[in-house]
Amino acid sequence: MLLLLAIGACTSSEEEIIGSIYGKVTDSKNGKVLQGVTITLIPGGLSRTTGSDGTYEFLDLEAKQYQVQAQKMGYVTDTKSVNVLVGQAASGDMRLTPEKKDAEITITPSSLNFGTTQEEMSVTITNNGNTETEWTLELGSNSWLSANPKAGRIGSNKTQSIVFSANRDKLGESKSVVVNLSAFGNSFPISISCSPKDDKKPEMSVSPTTLDFGDTAQEQTLEIKNTGEANLNWKIEGITSDCITVSESEGTVAPSGNRVVQVKLDRSKMSNDLSTSFIVSDGTKEEAIIVKAVKAKAILSISPKNLDFGEEQTELQLNIGNTGNAELSWNITNVSDECLSVAATSGKVPARGSSEVIVKLNRSTMPQTLNATITISDGTQEEKVAVTAVKGSVTAGTVIPEGMYVYYKFDNDFNDATENAVHGFGSNSPTFVEGVAADSKAVKLNRTNNSSFVVPKPIIDSRDMTISFWGKDFGDGNIFYMVSSHQNSPMFTFSMKNGALKFVVTLYNNGYQYAKTGTFMHPTLTDGKWHHVALTSDFNKTTYATITTNLYVDGQLVDVVTEDANPFSEAETSGNSYGSGTKFIMGGSVKLSNSNTLNGTNMAVDNFRVYDTRHLSASEIKSIYDAKQ
Numbered sequence: 001m002l003l004l005l006a007i008g009a010c011t012s013s014e015e016e017i018i019g020s021i022y023g024k025v026t027d028s029k030n031g032k033v034l035q036g037v038t039i040t041l042i043p044g045g046l047s048r049t050t051g052s053d054g055t056y057e058f059l060d061l062e063a064k065q066y067q068v069q070a071q072k073m074g075y076v077t078d079t080k081s082v083n084v085l086v087g088q089a090a091s092g093d094m095r096l097t098p099e100k101k102d103a104e105i106t107i108t109p110s111s112l113n114f115g116t117t118q119e120e121m122s123v124t125i126t127n128n129g130n131t132e133t134e135w136t137l138e139l140g141s142n143s144w145l146s147a148n149p150k151a152g153r154i155g156s157n158k159t160q161s162i163v164f165s166a167n168r169d170k171l172g173e174s175k176s177v178v179v180n181l182s183a184f185g186n187s188f189p190i191s192i193s194c195s196p197k198d199d200k201k202p203e204m205s206v207s208p209t210t211l212d213f214g215d216t217a218q219e220q221t222l223e224i225k226n227t228g229e230a231n232l233n234w235k236i237e238g239i240t241s242d243c244i245t246v247s248e249s250e251g252t253v254a255p256s257g258n259r260v261v262q263v264k265l266d267r268s269k270m271s272n273d274l275s276t277s278f279i280v281s282d283g284t285k286e287e288a289i290i291v292k293a294v295k296a297k298a299i300l301s302i303s304p305k306n307l308d309f310g311e312e313q314t315e316l317q318l319n320i321g322n323t324g325n326a327e328l329s330w331n332i333t334n335v336s337d338e339c340l341s342v343a344a345t346s347g348k349v350p351a352r353g354s355s356e357v358i359v360k361l362n363r364s365t366m367p368q369t370l371n372a373t374i375t376i377s378d379g380t381q382e383e384k385v386a387v388t389a390v391k392g393s394v395t396a397g398t399v400i401p402e403g404m405y406v407y408y409k410f411d412n413d414f415n416d417a418t419e420n421a422v423h424g425f426g427s428n429s430p431t432f433v434e435g436v437a438a439d440s441k442a443v444k445l446n447r448t449n450n451s452s453f454v455v456p457k458p459i460i461d462s463r464d465m466t467i468s469f470w471g472k473d474f475g476d477g478n479i480f481y482m483v484s485s486h487q488n489s490p491m492f493t494f495s496m497k498n499g500a501l502k503f504v505v506t507l508y509n510n511g512y513q514y515a516k517t518g519t520f521m522h523p524t525l526t527d528g529k530w531h532h533v534a535l536t537s538d539f540n541k542t543t544y545a546t547i548t549t550n551l552y553v554d555g556q557l558v559d560v561v562t563e564d565a566n567p568f569s570e571a572e573t574s575g576n577s578y579g580s581g582t583k584f585i586m587g588g589s590v591k592l593s594n595s596n597t598l599n600g601t602n603m604a605v606d607n608f609r610v611y612d613t614r615h616l617s618a619s620e621i622k623s624i625y626d627a628k629q
Contacts, residue, residue, distance in 0.1 A: 019084040021058045023092025042067040070094045104128035105183050114166045114194035115283040122163045127154045135183035144170035166194045203228030206280045206287040213265045213293035215325045222261045226253040238279045243269045270295045299324035302383040309361045309389035312397035321354040337372035339365045364411045399627045403614035410443040424455040435606040436470045436530045437628045442606035445587035452588035458581025459610050466611040468534040474525040478598040480586040490590050491577045505547050506577045511593045520551045520559040532625040536615050555625030
């Protein structure tokens with residue numbers, strides 16, 4: 001009795017947790033039951049297949065929530081949640097929706113021309129839809145036309161071919177018809193034309209069969225000839241490059257005639273060298289035309305590859321060439337030494353052209369030996385130009401160096417450029433300004449500051465000498481003079497009074513006869529421009545007891561003045577002028593006597609040189625002027 005109760009208790013506990021699912025699957029469109037639907041139980045992994053009545057069931061399931069999934073080809077898969085209760089059969093009825101069938105048929109080509117000779121031609125049909133379909137071809141009453149196959153079945157994303165045949169024995173005249181292919185409930189037309197046999201035939205020839213545009217051509221000609229006895233209908237097909245266009249793509253050529261077609265190349269669309277082809281066809285014969293072209297490109301060419309300034313040159317020319325067939329854009333990306341400068345750092349050069357760039361060397365800032373590079377680039381190619389120079393002598397390149405005693409170039413210093421090294425200095429802060437030549441300097445004297453240039457040695461108390469310099473901003477006042485050992489009195493004064501230059505040599509005449517002595521007539525110098533001034537002076541050489549001084553302005557002799565001087569007083573006595581100088585002063589004021597003081601000037605002076613034993617010729621002075629030295 002107790003055993004039976006225990007068994008009964010166990011059975012009752014199991015029944016409390018068991019349930020089932022029963023369901024039917026139907027078509028959502030027409031309500032018909034669906035056989036062969038696969039039903040999957042989740043979780044659990046059990047599956048069932050619906051029978052002919054569309055039903056299925058899952059028995060002895062644990063009471064909880066399940067997912068049932070229904071799948072059948074041609075229908076959209078669906079999932080349903082089912083809650084299984086103890087001792088009950090839960091409903092799992094489901095309705096499946098048929099998959100949508102897209103109809104998309106393409107026919108290539110969609111037209112056929114049998115001409116007078118073709119007997120068979122084909123088309124390709126493609127099913128771009130998402131389901132298989134049947135198709136049929138209706139040829140109508142065209143007994144001369146047949147097709148194989150005329151019907152079929154084509155799967156999704158599949159292709160099939162249809163071969164059309166023309167029987168000209170049944171064709172009395174030219175025909176153009178449209179036949180229809182039916183699929184997916186739609187009609188797709190195919191145009192077909194055919195002509196009877198003609199003993200007279202066209203004969204096509206095309207030349208040239210290779211069009212080579214090279215690296216510059218933009219247009220070529222193609223000749224289509226008809227050497228036959230019938231009209232030639234031609235067509236250009238298969239152009240795949242957007243760089244290539246033709247003046248016409250189809251036409252008709254009469255017997256013994258020809259047609260010239262212009263083939264053009266758009267080089268702006270070329271990304272690389274071109275190699276392509278297209279077809280010229282008459283419906284029977286095809287001629288392949290090969291097209292080639294080289295992409296135009298710029299090619300950087302530099303000459304010379306080495307710029308040697310040597311010891312004297314300050315300016316050289318660099319040629320930037322383009323040996324290619326496209327415009328060249330260039331940039332100077334690096335100049336390795338600051339003493340070098342270029343007139344332009346970028347530019348453009350046409351195809352097969354060249355341009356020049358001036359390279360300048362500042363010798364005042366260059367090292368003793370220069371080894372530098374200039375780098376030029378076109379963005380893809382880079383060229384380096386070696387630049388060399390030697391500092392050399394300071395007077396290298398100086399015209400008329402023979403007999404030169406001192407030479408002050410004032411290139412940011414007061415040094416003598418000759419080997420004599422008679423250096424000077426600035427007093428009361430004279431400044432340096434732009435000189436007479438490019439990249440040169442000059443000393444600027446200031447009247448307000450009473451600034452001056454001083455040489456602590458006599459450099460112009462010579463009995464036969466030449467003084468040469470460039471001046472700018474001339475004005476009344478002292479230009480330069482010598483200081484005598486006799487009471488520090490001034491002599492050899494060069495000044496301007498009332499716009500006229502004066503050169504007075506002796507101590508006596510400077511102290512007592514300044515106003516009456518040494519005045520030149522010359523062109524205007526107060527125009528704010530650079531002017532070259534040269535004095536050639538001698539004592540007792542041209543005329544006895546006379547100082548003769550020639551004045552040259554801008555390379556031309558303009559006047560001669562004389563000054564009386566007793567040869568005996570200019571001998572070795574305490575009152576002489578020649579041979580008694582102690583120092584040279586340019587600029588600043590000078591006291592000639594108690595009643596006569598010359599103010600300083602605001603002029604600039606460049607390239608001051610003295611020949612203390614030479615009386616330069618007119619041609620030598622002209623050479624100095626021409627050289628701007």
